[in-house]
Each structure stands twice: as C-alpha cells, then as structure tokens.
Amino acid sequence: MTAAIIDLAYRPDDLVAEDIDAYLAGHAAKSMLRFITCGSVDDGKSTLIGRLLYDSRAIFADQLAALEADSARVGTQGANIDFALLVDGLAAEREQGITIDVAYRFFSTEKRKFIVADTPGHEQYTRNMVTGASTADAAVILIDARKGILTQTRRHSYLAHLVGIRHIVLAVNKMDLVDHDEGVFAQIVADYAGFAATIGIETFTAIPLSGLTGANVTGPSDAMPWYRGPSLLAHLEALPVDDAREAARPFRMPVQWVNRPDLDFRGFAGQIAAGTVSVGDRVRVVPSGRITTIATILGPDGARQVATAGESVTLTLADEVDCSRGDVLAAAGDPPQVADQFVATIVWMADQPLAPGRGYWLKLGSQTVNATIQPPRHVVDVNTQGHLAAPTLALNDIGVAEVYCDRPIVFEPYADGAELGGFILIDRATNATVAAGMIDQPLRRAGNVHWQSIDVTREAHAAQKGQSPRVLWFTGLSGSGKSTIANLVEKKLHALGRHSFLLDGDNIRHGLNRDLDFSEAGRIENIRRIGEVARLMADAGLIVLTAFISPFRAERDMVRGLLPPGVFVEIFIDTPLAVAERRDVKGLYAKARAGEIADFTGISSPYEEPTDAAVQIDTTGRSIADCVDEVWAALVADGYLEA
Amino acid sequence: MSGLTHLQRLEAESIHILREVVAEAANPVMLYSIGKDSAVMLHLAKKAFAPGRPPFPLLHVDTTWKFRAMYELRNRAAEEAGMKLIVHRNPEAEALGINPFDHGGRHTDMWKTEGLKQALTLHGFDAAFGGARRDEEKSRAKERIFSFRSAAHGWDPKAQRPELWHLYNARLHKGESLRVFPLSNWTELDIWQYIVAEGIEIVPLYFAAPRPTVERDGMLLMVDDERFRLHPGEVPVERSIRFRTLGCYPLTGAVESEADTLSAVIQEMLLTTTSERQGRAIDHDQAASMEKKKREGYF
Numbered sequence: 002m003t004a005a006i007i008d009l010a011y012r013p014d015d016l017v018a019e020d021i022d023a024y025l026a027g028h029a030a031k032s033m034l035r036f037i038t039c040g041s042v043d044d045g046k047s048t049l050i051g052r053l054l055y056d057s058r059a060i061f062a063d064q065l066a067a068l069e070a071d072s073a074r075v076g077t078q079g080a081n082i083d084f085a086l087l088v089d090g091l092a093a094e095r096e097q098g099i100t101i102d103v104a105y106r107f108f109s110t111e112k113r114k115f116i117v118a119d120t121p122g123h124e125q126y127t128r129n130m131v132t133g134a135s136t137a138d139a140a141v142i143l144i145d146a147r148k149g150i151l152t153q154t155r156r157h158s159y160l161a162h163l164v165g166i167r168h169i170v171l172a173v174n175k176m177d178l179v180d181h182d183e184g185v186f187a188q189i190v191a192d193y194a195g196f197a198a199t200i201g202i203e204t205f206t207a208i209p210l211s212g213l214t215g216a217n218v219t220g221p222s223d224a225m226p227w228y229r230g231p232s233l234l235a236h237l238e239a240l241p242v243d244d245a246r247e248a249a250r251p252f253r254m255p256v257q258w259v260n261r262p263d264l265d266f267r268g269f270a271g272q273i274a275a276g277t278v279s280v281g282d283r284v285r286v287v288p289s290g291r292i293t294t295i296a297t298i299l300g301p302d303g304a305r306q307v308a309t310a311g312e313s314v315t316l317t318l319a320d321e322v323d324c325s326r327g328d329v330l331a332a333a334g335d336p337p338q339v340a341d342q343f344v345a346t347i348v349w350m351a352d353q354p355l356a357p358g359r360g361y362w363l364k365l366g367s368q369t370v371n372a373t374i375q376p377p378r379h380v381v382d383v384n385t386q387g388h389l390a391a392p393t394l395a396l397n398d399i400g401v402a403e404v405y406c407d408r409p410i411v412f413e414p415y416a417d418g419a420e421l422g423g424f425i426l427i428d429r430a431t432n433a434t435v436a437a438g439m440i441d442q443p444l445r446r447a448g449n450v451h452w453q454s455i456d457v458t459r460e461a462h463a464a465q466k467g468q469s470p471r472v473l474w475f476t477g478l479s480g481s482g483k484s485t486i487a488n489l490v491e492k493k494l495h496a497l498g499r500h501s502f503l504l505d506g507d508n509i510r511h512g513l514n515r516d517l518d519f520s521e522a523g524r525i526e527n528i529r530r531i532g533e534v535a536r537l538m539a540d541a542g543l544i545v546l547t548a549f550i551s552p553f554r555a556e557r558d559m560v561r562g563l564l565p566p567g568v569f570v571e572i573f574i575d576t577p578l579a580v581a582e583r584r585d586v587k588g589l590y591a592k593a594r595a596g597e598i599a600d601f602t603g604i605s606s607p608y609e610e611p612t613d614a615a616v617q618i619d620t621t622g623r624s625i626a627d628c629v630d631e632v633w634a635a636l637v638a639d640g641y642l643e644a
Numbered sequence: 645m646s647g648l649t650h651l652q653r654l655e656a657e658s659i660h661i662l663r664e665v666v667a668e669a670a671n672p673v674m675l676y677s678i679g680k681d682s683a684v685m686l687h688l689a690k691k692a693f694a695p696g697r698p699p700f701p702l703l704h705v706d707t708t709w710k711f712r713a714m715y716e717l718r719n720r721a722a723e724e725a726g727m728k729l730i731v732h733r734n735p736e737a738e739a740l741g742i743n744p745f746d747h748g749g750r751h752t753d754m755w756k757t758e759g760l761k762q763a764l765t766l767h768g769f770d771a772a773f774g775g776a777r778r779d780e781e782k783s784r785a786k787e788r789i790f791s792f793r794s795a796a797h798g799w800d801p802k803a804q805r806p807e808l809w810h811l812y813n814a815r816l817h818k819g820e821s822l823r824v825f826p827l828s829n830w831t832e833l834d835i836w837q838y839i840v841a842e843g844i845e846i847v848p849l850y851f852a853a854p855r856p857t858v859e860r861d862g863m864l865l866m867v868d869d870e871r872f873r874l875h876p877g878e879v880p881v882e883r884s885i886r887f888r889t890l891g892c893y894p895l896t897g898a899v900e901s902e903a904d905t906l907s908a909v910i911q912e913m914l915l916t917t918t919s920e921r922q923g924r925a926i927d928h929d930q931a932a933s934m935e936k937k938k939r940e941g942y943f
Contacts, residue, residue: 021911029837033650102804104785105778107831114650116829128806135808244647257660258667262696270692272660272810301655301691311648313659313692326667350806364811367667423809432815434805 031109032242037118037133037166039157040143045174049143049212050119053219053234054108103133112238127383127397128350130160131437135423138242139168141233146179146209150192155200156383158193162202163346163399163439165419168240169197169205172233176225177211183227200386208233247310251335252276252284253413253421255366256328260315268299268315269324271367274420276332277309278316283333286324287411292333294319327368329411329421337421340443341409346401347374349394351428351435357393358525360407360559361435365424368410371562372426373529375403376522392522394436403444407562415439429555430609459565462542466500470539470568471641475548476557476611477574478603479589480581482620482628483548486574489629491546494642501544504531509549519600525556532560539568544642552602554609570641572632573614578603580621615639651838658685658826659692660810661789662773665824666699668814669771672824673730675760676702676722678714679890680846681775683721684835685827687844689773690725701728703772705763707755708733709744709892711868717847732763744894745873751892761797764821771814771822779831789828795819836910849887850909852901856880863897888913 016024040046106117118133120126134140140161144154161169171193179185186209197205208217209228216222219234231239253274260268278284282295298305299315308314316330324330331337349355355374363372377400379388394400415422419439426436463470473490475483484505494501510517514530517523528551535545551557561569581603582590593601600606611617616635620628636642648656665672674689676682689698702722722729734742737754744751764772778785788804790812805813814822827835839846856867858878865872866887867880872894874880885898886909903912 017911017914021907021914024914025837025840025907025910028833029649029651029841031650032647033653102786105829106785107779107829109831109833114831114834132806132808136810242647258663260693260696262693266695268695270663272656299694301652301659309648311653311656313656313663315694362815364813367664419809423811425806425808425811425813427813427815432813432817432820434807434813437806437808 027111028109031112031114033114033116034139034237034240034242035116035118035137036139036141036168036170036237037120037130037137037161038141038143039120039130039161040153040174045145045212046143047119049141049172049174049210049218050106050117052212052215053117054106103129110234110238115237126156127160127348127399130157131164131348131350134161134164134166135419135437137164137166139170139237139240140166141170141172141237143172143174144189144193146173146175146185146189149189150196152384154193155196155386158197158202159200159381159383159386162200165415165439169202170233170236171205171207173207173209174212176209176216177214181209181216181222181224183225186228206230206236208236244309244311247275247418248277250275250310250418251332252278252282252330253332253337253418254278254314254316254330255368255411255421256324256326256330257367259325266317267321268317269330270313270315271330272313273308273310274366275310275418277307278314279307280305284318284330285333285336286322287329287331287336288339288409289323289328290336291320291322291324293322327366329366337411337413338443339409339411341406342444343404343412344378344401344441344444345404345424345438346399346415346441347377347394347404347426347436347438349396349398349400349436351433352396353428353435354396355394355436356525356555357402357522358529359553359555360429360562362427362429363404363406363410363424363438364427365410365412366421370410371407371429371559373405373559374426375405377402401441404438412440412443414442429558459540459542462540464542466542468499468542468544468643470542471544471570472535472539472560472564472568473544473546473570473572473636473641474535474551474557474560475546475572475574476551476614477576478578478581478608479550479601480584480586481574481576482625483550483574485625486620486629486632487546487548489625490632490636493629493633494544499544500542501546502538503546503548504535505548509534519598521600521606524600525553528553528556528560532556532563535560536563539564550602550608552606552608554611557611570616570636571611571614572636573611573617574620575610575617576620615641651834651841654830654834655688655691655838657810657829658688661812661824661826662689662692662698664812665771665773665814665822666693668812669822671767671769672700672771672773673703673764673767673769674698674700674727674773675775676704676718676729677775677890678704678710678718678721678847679775680835680839680850681777681827683844683846684830684838685773685775686721686725687838687842688826697726700773701730703730703732703763703767703769705756705759706731706733707751707759707892708738709751709755709871709894711847711849711866711890711893711896713847713849714890717845721845730763730767732759732766734759734762743871744892751895764797769821770816771824773824773826775827776825777830777832777835778828787825787828789825790814791823791825793821793823797821832913833910836906836913840906840910847890849890851906852884852886852904852908854882855885855898857883857885857898864900865896866893866898868893 038046038050104119108115118137120129120133142157173186173189190207209225210217210233216224217232220232254271256269257271260270278295280295280298283292284295285292296317296319298308300308357376358373360371360373363370376392377394380391380398380400382389413421422440424438425434428435475487477483487503491501491503509531514527517527535547538545585591592598593604602608616632618628618631637644704718734755742751742754776784788807792804793799857864858880864885883900884902886901887896887898901912903909
C-alpha cells in the first residue's frame with residue numbers, strides 16, 4: 002500500500018485519544034439521518050458513496066489495502082482507486098460491475114450518524130429505489146454535469162417525491178469534466194427547477210461537486226470559488242430530521258402485541274407512529290371506537306409520563322377494553338379513518354403481474370387483511386409521468402387502483418404519514434412480497450354503504466327449510482365428471498325433500514358472466530361472481546352445488562373466505578388429465594391441442610390441486626353411480642349432509 | 645421537543661422487530677453466541693417484553709471449543725433472564741471428534757453450520773434471531789432484516805423479500821424459516837456505546853488481562869485449556885491480551901492490550917486502523933467467503 006493511501010485511511014477524532022468519555026458522550030447525543038442516493042453507475046453514484054465513506058474516514062487501512070488491490074485487478078479507474086468497489090457487495094455483481102439490490106452503508110461525522118441506502122441503476126430500479134426510499138429522510142439525486150437533466154433524473158425525482166421524501170438534494174456530479182463551469186451548473190439548476198415544479202417538488206438544494214476529485218463532497222473546493230453553499234456532507238449534517246413533524250401530529254400507535262405476563266398486567270406494545278402520549282390522556286381504540294384513558298407508559302427504561310413518535314413502548318389502559326394486534330390506539334378526539342375500500346398508488350415488485358380480482362394479503366401497520374385489487378385506473382410512465390391505460394401491473398409498474406379489503410382497516414392517507422398509509426401486498430400462494438402501496442384516499446362509497454340490518458336472518462331462512470346451508474364446490478379438469486356427479490347428487494337431495502340449486506357453466510357463463518373471457522382475470526372474476534351468488538343462496542338457506550373447473554387455489558380460498566366457517570365444502574374430482582382428455586365429451590381438448598383455444602386448463606393453463614378437499618375421488622374406470630355413491634357417503638360420514 | 649438520538653432510534657427499531665416476530669412467528673428462538681452483540685440483543689429482548697420475560701428460548705449452537713469464560717457467562721445470562729437455554733452440539737461432529745486442530749474448515753461447517761441447521765429442524769423453530777450487523781462485512785450490507793430461508797435452510801440472494809417502511813413479511817410455508825437480525829442497522833461503535841450506557845455485562849475476555857498465549861501464523865492464541873496442542877518447543881507465554889471478537893478459542897486471535905475498562909477498550913477500538921473481524925480466521929478465505937457460507941446456511 003502506498004503512503005498516500007495510508008494517509009487517507011480511517012483516522013480517529015483527536016478527542017478519542019484525549020478524552021474518550023467526552024467523545025462517547027458527544028457520540029451518544031448525535032442524531033441520525035437516513036438518505037438514499039439515486040443515479041446510475043454512469044452518474045458516479047458508487048464513486049460518490051465510496052468517496053463519502055473514504056473522506057469521512059470510515060474505511061480502515063486493511064480495507065483500503067484490499068481496495069487498492071481490487072482496483073488494480075478489476076477497477077475502471079486505471080492506476081487510481083476505484084471507489085465504486087467499496088460499495089458493490091455480492092460476488093456476482095462485483096464480477097459484472099453492477100449492484101443488484103439495496104445495500105445499506107454506515108458512517109458518522111462529528112455531528113451526525115448516517116445510514117445510506119444505495120440502489121442500483123438498471124432495470125430493477127423502480128422496485129429497489131422505492132424500497133430504499135421508504136425509510137429515507139433525504140434523497141441525493143445525481144446528475145452528470147455533462148449530460149444535464151435526463152429521463153432518469155426525472156424518474157428518480159418522481160419516485161423520491163412519490164415516496165414522500167421531503168429533502169431533495171441535486172448533486173451535480175463530474176464538475177471536473179466541465180471545467181468547473183458555473184454556467185453549466187446554473188443551467189442545470191434552472192432546468193431542474195422548471196421540471197421539479199411540475200411534479201410537486203417544492204424545494205431542493207443543488208450542489209456542484211466531483212465524486213472523483215472530492216470537490217464539495219466533504220469540504221469546499223478551490224476549483225469552484227463561485228459556489229458559496231455547503232458541501233454535500235455539510236448539507237446532510239444540517240438537514241432537519243422529521244421527528245418534530247411526526248411528534249406534532251395527533252397520537253397514533255398500532256398495537257403490535259398484547260403483553261400478558263400474568264393476570265395482573267395487560268399492556269399494549271407498539272411503536273408510536275405519530276404524536277405524543279401522556280399518562281391520563283384519553284385515547285380511542287380504533288376501529289371499535291371505545292374510549293379509555295392511558296394508565297401507565299412503560300418505555301425501554303421503565304415507567305414514563307410521556308412518550309413520543311418513534312419510541313417503542315408498552316401502554317396500559319384504565320379500562321378493560323377489547324383491544325388486540327391490528328387495533329390502533331389514537332387520540333380520542335382525532336382518530337384515524339376506517340374504510341374497506343380505497344384508492345392507492347401501487348408499485349408492483351414481482352415477476353408475476355398483478356391478477357386483478359385475486360385475493361392478496363395486505364399488511365398495513367400491524368393489520369393483515371385479505372384484499373383484491375381492481376384493474377388499474379392508469380399506469381404512470383415513470384419517465385414522462387404521463388398516464389397510460391393498462392389492464393394490469395407488471396414488474397416495476399406504478400399504477401393507481403382501487404383496493405377492496407374483506408374487512409375495514411384503520412389508515413391515514415400516505416401524505417399524512419407512512420406508518421398508517423403505506424402497505425405491502427403478499428401473494429397468498431407463494432408468500433412473496435409482490436407490491437408496495439400508498440393510500441391516496443378512501444372511496445366515497447365506503448362510508449355510505451352500510452349493511453342493511455336484516456330481520457329474517459340467515460339462520461331463520463335455514464331453520465324454515467329444516468336444513469344446514471352448504472356450498473358443495475366441485476372442482477376438477479374439464480371432462481373430469483364434475484357436472485355429471487353434481488347433477489346426480491342434487492337429484493338425491495331433491496328426492497329427500499332438500500332445498501338445493503345447481504350452478505354450472507351453462508346457467509352462469511351464458512347469463513350472469515357472459516361478458517367475461519377466459520383470460521386469467523376473466524376466470525378470477527367468473528369465480529368471484531359465482532362465489533357471491535352461492536353466498537346469497539346459502540344465506541337464503543339453500544344447499545348450493547357448483548361445478549366449475551375453478552383451477553386456481555386462490556379463488557377457491559376466496560370463496561371459502563366469503564362464507565361462514567364450515568359452509569364451503571370442496572369436492573375434488575381428481576380424474577387424471579389423460580383420462581379426461583380421452584373422454585373429451587365436448588371436443589375441447591382436441592381444439593386446445595390444435596391451438597384453437599388459448600388458456601385451456603391442463604393444456605396451456607395450470608390446474609392447482611386442492612390441498613385440503615373434503616372429498617377427493619378419481620373416476621377412472623368407475624361407473625357414474627358408483628362415484629356418486631362414494632361422494633354422497635363421504636359427505637354424510639363427515640357431517641356435511643344429513644342422510 | 646428534542647428528537648430521539650441515534651441510539652434511541654436504533655433501540656426502538658430493534659424492539660419493534662423483536663415484537664413483530666413474536667406476534668407473527670409460531671415458534672421463535674434467539675441464537676445466543678455469548679459475544680457482545682448477543683449480549684445487546686438479549687438485553688433488548690428483555691426490554692421489549694418487560695415486565696414479562698422474552699417469550700422464546702435461547703439457543704447456543706455449541707462447538708465444545710468456546711472459551712471457558714464464555715460458557716460461564718452463557719449459563720448465568722440465561723438464568724438471570726429467566727429464559728430456557730437450549731444447547732445443541734452436532735452429535736456427528738461429537739462422534740467424529742471434529743476439532744479446530746485437525747479439521748480446519750470442516751470444524752466450522754460441522755459444528756456451526758450443520759449444528760445450527762440440525763437444531764432449527766429438531767425443535768421446529770420457524771424464526772431465529774441473530775446478532776449480525778450490516779456493517780460487519782460487504783455481503784451483509786444487503787441482508788434483509790427478515791431473511792428468508794428455504795426448507796433446506798438455504799439463502800437465495802435473489803429470493804429475498806423487499807422490505808418497505810417498517811413492514812416485515814413473516815409469512816412462511818411449512819418447513820421454511822426466517823433468520824431475523826434486530827441489530828441490522830447498528831454499527832460496532834453503537835454496540836459499544838450501548839453497552840456503556842446500559843451497563844450490559846460482557847465476557848471478561850473483551851478486557852485486557854494477563855493470559856497464557858502462544859504466537860502462531862501471525863496470530864496470538866490463548867491457551868484456554870489442556871486440549872490446546874502445543875507444537876514442539878512451543879511454550880505458553882503470559883501476555884496482557886484481550887479479544888475483539890469471540891469464537892472457538894483455538895481460532896480466535898487476541899490483541900496485545902492494556903485496556904481493562906470499557907472506555908479504554910472503546911478508545912483502543914477507535915484508535916485502531918484495521919477493521920474489526922481480522923481476528924477471526926473464518927474471514928481469511930477469499931473475499932466472497934461470507935456470502936458462500938450464507939448460501940450454505942451459516943448464520
């Protein structure tokens with residue numbers, strides 16, 4: 002390692018040697034700022050972060066030695082140190098010379114501790130940047146001084162603003178390559194100001210710098226005497242953090258966990274999302290609306306009188322009110338809203354596109370509900386911010402869509418706060434996190450549609466008919482024998498004097514659902530409507546039989562979830578594909594094989610087998626009567642039907 | 645109103661993470677390796693669930709080669725927290741007598757990597773807290789706080805779930821599990837600072853004292869018990885040493901030091917110009933060694 006490089010390695014504060022206790026006391030009082038850097042490899046982003054770490058002396062001598070060796074081997078800066086190598090982490094990406102995910106770096110100065118979220122600049126950009134930005138207080142947007150405002154500058158700025166970052170720093174990089182020219186900088190700032198106003202960015206700070214030479218990164222630069230503002234680091238040290246703003250809002254704490262170590266203590270644990278809370282404050286449990294008083298506050302160091310936004314606490318209440326995970330404790334006079342339908346901006350993060358109408362888990366604060374997303378009202382072109390029409394959302398798409406939850410949730414518009422305004426969507430089959438969402442507003446109709454209270458109840462309808470309502474859901478491949486068996490089971494029910502109704506393809510596809518096609522979205526909506534009709538009929542006290550391929554587990558589970566426990570009975574007609582295809586009663590398999598029918602289950606579209614069907618039967622080589630008898634016997638034996 | 649300090653923000657975040665796992669996981673466990681990071685994590689767990697006890701056990705994946713002082717603190721710390729302590733030793737490694745003198749890398753593979761997988765499977769834990777920090781090593785900088793592992797305990801960097809705001813996805817299929825890192829955003833200095841502020845007990849080996857040592861391959865090793873194999877002509881020499889990180893004693897290098905108080909240790913740490921983990925032999929492989937180990941299931 003050369004002497005010049007050793008000289009630039011980590012060097013501790015003088016106070017460390019002189020008075021360690023004073024140093025530690027100072028360090029303990031530091032605030033923390035989290036920021037994200039936005040830009041592509043070409044903008045010199047990794048170089049800038051490497052330079053910040055390097056100039057703030059967060060790099061040790063041994064790390065520098067490794068860096069020097071790596072720079073010589075795979076670096077792009079000739080004999081100089083390639084700072085980008087400090088930041089690029091995983092083995093694969095180091096070889097390819099690109100970063101592929103969100104990485105977090107740490108450094109501190111005398112004034113502040115910093116966490117930097119670094120995100121890559123290629124096609125996964127939207128997903129990664131939104132992830133990194135979601136926890137950031139500030140965004141540093143890099144511009145190559147030679148190129149000015151580019152499409153990607155607009156994209157980064159739009160995303161930073163979308164996620165609600167209030168401090169935007171425009172880092173005009175590579176000033177050394179434009180002769181440190183003031184005119185170039187002024188033109189870029191003017192161009193950016195014009196653009197920023199159009200997307201709602203009210204203020205930003207522009208700094209001319211060079212990550213390569215270090216000019217205006219951590220200290221002033223002799224090369225640009227015309228610039229009198231702070232260096233990038235000095236600016237980041239001085240930015241106000243948002244604690245005070247959060248603390249000034251009305252109190253909200255999502256209940257994360259109920260702490261019941263013994264019969265004498267019942268505490269509600271959570272991290273305060275907004276506002277402050279004091280012993281004796283009146284609070285409301287939302288959504289139930291019950292009002293009570295804060296009895297005690299337990300902070301990390303014991304009993305307290307007051308706690309504020311950002312702190313993790315345990316609260317006890319003066320009254321024995323019903324309150325559990327998912328509820329929100331809020332200022333009694335100013336509670337958050339409750340709704341089951343709202344409009345949200347959704348960022349899609351999975352390879353598999355959004356399936357409109359399908360159920361996803363929606364997690365917001367400590368609440369998890371089942372939610373369906375409507376086809377987007379529009380998708381945003383992140384480069385031009387124009388609105389486009391699209392039937393769904395694909396990876397890295399950002400769209401505005403209506404979200405319907407299966408029960409009301411407690412929320413705030415995202416603009417008021419991320420803690421109760423931001424949510425994730427989770428695929429119910431794979432458990433992957435597939436999207437992030439930000440609530441814009443509740444749908445007006447959510448507040449206006451109230452369930453009509455009905456005097457003749459579901460139970461009364463059923464009692465009048467002397468039977469327990471059921472939805473016998475037959476599922477299986479085309480030609481498996483669903484309709485035939487369902488039809489004969491209904492005949493038996495009818496002969497026994499039971500009140501029943503059979504829903505199948507003919508009376509549904511030709512009427513109620515004749516507007517639907519056989520695309521995935523069409524199939525999902527088909528099953529949703531059938532599920533709703535079956536629910537109404539079951540509420541009327543009927544035994545409903547349905548015979549649909551219903552190939553997707555998620556939709557069958559959705560129908561199960563619509564009905565009271567035990568009403569939905571899944572019957573899997575497990576006839577193998579080869580047998581069903583050989584039967585080919587309607588000639589459909591032949592057409593599908595010939596490519597005349599798209600999305601045909603078993604041929605060009607998957608069938609997801611039930612994992613917990615009440616009855617499962619393979620009809621291969623058996624008589625119809627035999628199969629019907631077996632299904633009937635199984636339903637009776639398990640108590641689903643009375644013989 | 646003055647805002648929270650960085651340590652208060654970190655503490656609040658860690659407590660939130662600990663509680664979230666307890667609320668969502670079926671059978672969580674805390675990996676307890678007896679080092680300073682484990683000590684901080686255990687301390688945070690006590691705070692998160694006060695006035696009750698942390699509602700999960702501690703798990704120590706033992707190699708039988710830790711320092712004696714570590715075993716002593718381990719047993720006492722678990723007892724004081726009122727938590728169940730599960731000690732797992734890979735029976736296969738035990739039967740084969742795997743040790744750091746004869747078996748090199750296999751020692752870590754069998755005792756730690758395999759031992760951990762065995763213990764998680766044996767007890768059916770679906771979430772395991774670990775004390776790793778993002779500032780420790782490059783590949784850790786991208787680690788999620790909730791790190792998803794397949795049923796075979798494998799880590800696929802491409803299959804990790806995006807983490808937005810403070811929303812963590814803890815949903816699992818049968819057999820899959822999570823490793824959860826509540827200290828992800830802490831730095832080494834934060835850990836030390838918190839130990840000072842909270843008066844957290846750590847293994848005395850972090851403080852300098854005269855100890856029997858030998859110098860081997862440029863590392864100062866402590867002769868902690870009679871199992872240490874001295875080379876011909878090698879005689880233990882008493883030196884004033886301390887340790888920056890703790891692991892298996894024949895693999896953990898000491899530094900010569902006079903720092904026998906917390907302030908002095910932190911001072912020395914801050915005045916040192918090489919990175920923390922140099923004392924541990926596991927990282928002396930190629931640059932991407934940690935990522936490779938993680939893919940195989942190392943914590």
